[in-house]
Amino acid sequence: MLTNFKSLGKRIIFGLSKLKTNAWRAAWPKASPWILALALALGHPVGQWLADGYPVSHGIASAALPMAVGNTAMPSLAPLLKEVTPAVVNISVLSKSALEDNPLFRDPFFRRFFDAPERREPQISAGSGVIVDAIKGYVLTNNHVIKNAQQILVTLKDRRQLEAKLVGADPGTDIALLKIDAKNLTAIPIGDSDALNVGDFVVAIGNPFGLGQTVTSGIVSALGRTGLNIEGYEDFIQTDASINPGNSGGALINLSGDLIGINTAIIGPSGGNVGIGFAVPTNMAKQVMEQLVKNGEMRRGRIGMETQDVTPDVAKALNVSMNPPAAVVTNVDADSPAEKAGLKARDVIIGVNGKPIRSSADVRNRIGLVPVGEQVEFKFLRDGATKTAKVKVERPYEVLGTSGERVPQLAGAAVSNIVRGMPMYGRVEGVIVVGIEPRSPAWQHGLRPGDIILGVNRKKTRSIKELTILLRSVEGQMGLYILRGDSTFVIVVR
16 A cells, blocks of 8 residues: 555645646645645655656656745745744753662662672663743643652753753653743744644644754544553544654644643553654643642542543443543532532533533543542433532542551552541551652652552552562552552553
8 A cells, every 4th residue: 555655645746846847836735735735755765766766767867856846835844844943952960770770779888788789870871842921931741751850950942951840740741841941942832732723734843852953744543542441541543654762751742733641651562663653742741840839749630520421332322422522420529529419320521611522531531630629520311411519629638637657668658557437447448658758769650648549550459568578579660550649540650
C-alpha cells in the first residue's frame, strides 16, 4: 500500500515536471496542498525525496524542485517552525543514584563491608520542555523527566543555559511545571486540544536521544486513549509523528502553531519509535498547571461515586442508546457529595461541566481535574428523562491522630492499617498513608497523605505486614496501586 502511494506521488510530481512553465504555474496552486499532505503523511523519506528532487531516468537530467515557481512559493513548514522552535527547550537533570534511597547504603559499616563506593555518582538524564509563559518563565514538561532531580538545567535554542526551579509536579498526569528567570523568551500559545480531530496534521518537537532539537511530523491517529497503564489519569492524543527517548516533555503542535499536547510516551518493542506515540492534551495540562501555580501540587478530592462504560449489554438492560457515549453509575457512597446532590446507581452520565463524555475514564479524568471545594455539573439520563446535578468536590479521606509505621522501601512515608473508627473501615482493603515528609523519596514518587495502597505489582495488600513482604520481594521497578479520592491509579517506584 505504502509503495503504491509513493509511486502515485512520484507520478504526480513527474507529470507536473513535464508541464511547460505556464502550465506549471497554473497547476501549482491547486496541486501544492495535495503534495504537502502527501509529504506529511508519508513522513521524512518522501519529504527528503521532494527536497532532493525527483530522480528522472531514461536520459532525462535530474534536478531539484525550485523553491518557488514564479511568484508562488513551495509549501514548507519552515516559517511555522521558525516561530515556535525557540519555545521548545532541552532539559538536563542531575538526580540521585538509586543507591542513595536505599537505607542500607546510608550505613558506613555496610558500605565498607560490601566495598560499596563512599561517594555515589549522580545520574544525568535529558528531556524536553515547552515555554508557555514568556513573562513568568513557566516551562511545561513531564514529571518523569524531572523526577528525583537535584538540579534542573534548561538550555534554550539560542544556547543560553538557565537553572530552573520546580514549581510543582503531578505524577497522576505526568505533568511538571518549571520556572526560569530570563528575558526575551518565546512562548507557544496553548491551543484547544478538544478541537482536534483524527487525521489532523501535527508536528512534534523535542530532543531525541540528546541529539539536539529535532522536528518530526505526522497526524493525529486517535484521541482519548486510556487503559495503557502509563499514568494515573489517561486521555492521550495518539500520533504517528516520531517520538523517541528524549522527546518526553516536548511540544506537539498543530499547523497553526498552537500547542495541543505534551509528548509523553511511546509504545515500541525496544524503546524506539514505531509510529505509536502519546501526548497529554493541553486542556488537561493547562488545568494541572493552574493548580501547580496556585498550590504547588494537585489537590484532588472525592465525590463518592463509581462509574463504568455503557456496553451493548448495559445499554440494552437500561434501555438507553450507546450514541452518544455514556457511563453508568454503579455505586454511590452513603452520605457522600454525590448522594447529597441526588445521583443514584443506574443513572447514565452523558456530560460533565457542559461537555459530552467519551467513556467512564473520561468522567474520572474530569472529576480528577476539579479542585477541592469546586463543583462538578453532571448531565445524566434517568428513566428516559434528562437531568442535571451539581456535586461539590470534597477532600479525600483523612486520618487524624495516627502516627503510623515507617516502611524502608517507601522512605519518608508513614502508613497505617485501616482500623475501626476510620471513615474507610469496612469499605476498602489496603494500607493508608498517614504522613509524608515533604521532598522525601516517597513524596517525589507521588504518594500523598490519605492515599490508600491497594497492592504492589498486581498483588493485593490488606495490612502493613503484607505490604512489607511484597515490597521486600520486588527487585527493581514496582507499581503501587493507589486509591485517592474516587480514583485508582499506579505510581511507579524505581
